[in-house]
Amino acid sequence: MKRERDHQFECGICGAEDRYLLHNVRHRTPSYRRLCTNCLLKDHRGLFCPFCFSVYEEPLPIDRSMCNKCPSISHKPCIPSNYPHHTPFICPSCSSPNFSFFNPTTNGDSPSGRIIDRDSARALVAAAKIAAVSMTKAAAMAKVEAEKRVKEATYAKKRAREALERLAYLAAKEKEIMEGKGGGSNYNGLYLAPPPPPPQITGKVEK
Ligand SMILES: [Zn+2]
Ligand SMILES: [Zn+2]
Ligand SMILES: [Zn+2]
Structure with missing residues (x-):
């Protein structure tokens, strides 16, 4: 595998280089960008529950809490009772500037190896699902655009x-x-008024 450093391998928001964990998403049709798991989730906060990481299907959950600062929606039953930002409800990513949805820890034994905990694994799955939906939409829109x-x-x-x-x-x-x-009677020497369209166009028009 080539080792060239390329924007292709960088997150479009934070610049993190993480070629294996970047997601393709639609970004202001017709362009696309690649985002890391954390940036993708932060950029699509309204689409998943930040506690259980399930991605919302069309009807939104009825029992929900909306973040007071961003479009994030959480399942009410998913919010732990000891969560410090209940009222007004502030979502996890708004509660701390350094919050990250995806926190793989480096494995001390091998420098390249990483351990992904359960929440990060769920975050990764949610990000991949959101990216898939986004690209499916992008494909549909590209088709419509092309037809247009x-x-x-x-x-x-x-x-x-x-x-x-x-x-x-x-x-x-x-x-x-x-x-x-001919035709002189209708013309005063000015040809500004649009004449009626020709009755038929044939090859007989003189140059
Ligand atoms: Zn990023
Ligand atoms: Zn949930
Ligand atoms: Zn928020």
Whole structure:
């Protein structure tokens, strides 16, 4: 495996280099970014319970506590009774500036090895789920975007063709007038008013 250092291997928010644990997420369509588990969860606080790390499906839990400082939503029964920020409820990540959802501890025996505790493992799973949902949405939106672009391109081509036809028509009319041929009664020498569209466009338009 190549060892080159690249932004591809850095978290888009905190810059942490963690190639194995970065998640791809949609970020202001149509761009994407890679985020570490902690930044991804902090960036999507409304999507999971910060205590049990379950990712919310469409109907939100009824018995919930919303953080007073951020969009985080917690299952009320998940909040430990000894949690110090009950009223007003402040979510774990708002309760401390150094809070991190993902805290693998380095294994003393091997410098590269890391131990992931249960909460960090849950955080990792939640982040991976949120990233998967985000990328699925991104794929759907990319498809819609692509279809929109095709429609826009078709429309733009149509407009360009119409403009060219119009131009050819006006040029032909002008030439006609200049040569003193017909149609004179309706023209005062000014061609500002848009003439009615030509009845039919054929290859007969004079250059
Ligand atoms: Zn990060
Ligand atoms: Zn919960
Ligand atoms: Zn919060």
